[in-house]
Amino acid sequence: MLKGQGKKLLGSTEMIAGALRDAICNGEISPGAPLKQDEIAAEFGVSHTPVREALKVLVSEGLATLHHNRGCFVAYLSSTVARELMEFRALIEPRLAGWALDHLTEHDIEQARRVMTMIDAAQLASDRLRLATEFHTLIYQRANRPFFLEQVSRARNNLNRYWVLAWKEKSFPTLTQTEHEEILALCVKKERAGLMDLIERHIIASGHIVLTYLQTLEAREDN
Numbered sequence: 001m002l003k004g005q006g007k008k009l010l011g012s013t014e015m016i017a018g019a020l021r022d023a024i025c026n027g028e029i030s031p032g033a034p035l036k037q038d039e040i041a042a043e044f045g046v047s048h049t050p051v052r053e054a055l056k057v058l059v060s061e062g063l064a065t066l067h068h069n070r071g072c073f074v075a076y077l078s079s080t081v082a083r084e085l086m087e088f089r090a091l092i093e094p095r096l097a098g099w100a101l102d103h104l105t106e107h108d109i110e111q112a113r114r115v116m117t118m119i120d121a122a123q124l125a126s127d128r129l130r131l132a133t134e135f136h137t138l139i140y141q142r143a144n145r146p147f148f149l150e151q152v153s154r155a156r157n158n159l160n161r162y163w164v165l166a167w168k169e170k171s172f173p174t175l176t177q178t179e180h181e182e183i184l185a186l187c188v189k190k191e192r193a194g195l196m197d198l199i200e201r202h203i204i205a206s207g208h209i210v211l212t213y214l215q216t217l218e219a220r221e222d223n
Contacts, residue, residue: 012050016040017057024063024074025157026126027164035064035072061154063161077162079214085155086207092152093136093203094196097183099143101192109188112138116180129160135180139187159210166213176206 020040023029035058040051055072058064065075115135122128133156140149179202186195 012044012046013053013057016044016046016050016054019044020054020058021061021063021157024058025161025164026130027161029074031074031076031161033074035074037072062158075158077158077214079211079218082159082162082207082210082214085159086204086211089152089155089159089207090200090203092148093140094199096140096143096145096148096152097187097199098192098196099145100139100141101187101190101195103142103144104139104187105142108138108142109184112184112187116177116184119177119180125164129163132176132180133160139183159207162210162213163206166209176202179205 020029020035029035035055037048037051037055040054041048044051055064055066059066059072063075064072066072112135115131115138119128119131119135122131133153137149137153140152143149179198182198183195183202186198
């Protein structure tokens with residue numbers, strides 16, 4: 001391989017995986033939709049190689065599935081798996097917040113406040129979810145636990161794409177933003193136990209919206 005080609009290929013793979021991930025998570029590409037290599041390669045103006053690698057990334061994250069002789073498809077999420085992802089987040093994210101608490105800066109707090117203002121102004125469910133993720137990440141990143149943060153991001157991405165579908169006809173829950181305000185206040189006060197408890201309850205409450213949506217779909221399919 002020529003010097004520099006490896007980095008170029010890696011960059012293409014990351015770019016394609018990121019674009020597809022965003023489209024899946026904000027609902028632009030629906031669960032079960034095919035991810036066709038020819039079409040993706042043509043859209044990005046690349047060969048099939050970075051596309052194949054990008055699809056492998058999405059499969060590893062649980063956002064896509066490979067079917068022998070059929071190709072790659074956006075993964076469906078069952079209520080059973082959604083419950084497990086919610087439980088995983090409820091276990092890990094409070095710990096991340098607890099580890100981060102002593103390392104948060106005034107700048108972090110101000111950035112989190114700015115994001116909350118942007119959540120209030122956002123009109124689309126996908127934008128509100130993206131900003132809510134940014135809010136939590138601003139806190140968690142100070143834990144300096146990149147592996148934990150990456151796994152939480154994967155779980156959140158899998159749940160968020162169903163959040164968007166469940167939320168289409170609903171307004172942003174007032175309680176969600178109120179809890180963001182309470183989370184930030186506890187960060188300022190350095191109240192670790194209260195912060196961890198609130199984040200656990202916050203995750204479970206939002207997760208149940210996805211669970212209810214998925215259980216409703218599954219009940220329709222059974223009838």
